[in-house]
Amino acid sequence: AQSVSQHNHHVILSEAASLELGCNYSYGGTVNLFWYVQYPGQHLQLLLKYFSGDPLVKGIKGFEAEFIKSKFSFNLRKPSVQWSDTAEYFCAVNAYYGGATNKLIFGTGTLLAVQP
Amino acid sequence: DGGITQSPKYLFRKEGQNVTLSCEQNLNHDAMYWYRQDPGQGLRLIYYSQIVNDFQKGDIAEGYSVSREKKESFPLTVTSAQKNPTAFYLCASSIGDRGAGDTQYFGPGTRLTVL
Numbered sequence: 001a002q003s004v005s006q007h008n009h010h011v012i013l014s015e016a017a018s019l020e021l022g023c024n025y026s027y028g029g030t031v032n033l034f035w036y037v038q039y040p041g042q043h044l045q046l047l048l049k050y051f052s053g054d055p056l057v058k059g060i061k062g063f064e065a066e067f068i069k070s071k072f073s074f075n076l077r078k079p080s081v082q083w084s085d086t087a088e089y090f091c092a093v094n095a096y097y098g099g100a101t102n103k104l105i106f107g108t109g110t111l112l113a114v115q116p
Numbered sequence: 117d118g119g120i121t122q123s124p125k126y127l128f129r130k131e132g133q134n135v136t137l138s139c140e141q142n143l144n145h146d147a148m149y150w151y152r153q154d155p156g157q158g159l160r161l162i163y164y165s166q167i168v169n170d171f172q173k174g175d176i177a178e179g180y181s182v183s184r185e186k187k188e189s190f191p192l193t194v195t196s197a198q199k200n201p202t203a204f205y206l207c208a209s210s211i212g213d214r215g216a217g218d219t220q221y222f223g224p225g226t227r228l229t230v231l
Contacts, residue, residue: 009156104159108156108158
């Protein structure tokens, strides 16, 4: 069965520090990859996504992620975090079984707290 | 203003009662989904529907039921058979294009508490 692993459950950073959140998935076929963010009291929003093409994907608010197929990874990065980046971040994978499904498989999430 | 609405925001229920959570979208999306979110477990898929009058079980469908009579609406019923129903429930929708990739958009969620 497909799975998504987010190794960091809680991350605490100071403002201006660099961020990298790990995401690994287990599926050898075609995948679409997503990072979603849930700010306190708000609903889940799409941060960025990878479908095909350039493996380095840029999203909103200065976030980017790199798809490394050989490592089954899709790590999220931001060079300098702000207090407003405090949120929970979810990695998700959409694995294709001959085009039969749109099911998303989510990781368990990473809680990021940025200290001012 | 396009989007996904879920109601109510908070819901309390006594043990043994069925309860229905509402999800409506005006994005003209074909596909709709229900997830539950529990602390430390991420989101888990309960049911999904690729098209009107059709739906499939997700990974944790036991104790839940759905209907998809209209494109815009995908209500979820939490039945008394669901052993641990207290959770945050999220509804999502997507265009439903399976060939070129698809992005799911989420509603604000309903927090269900069973007393």
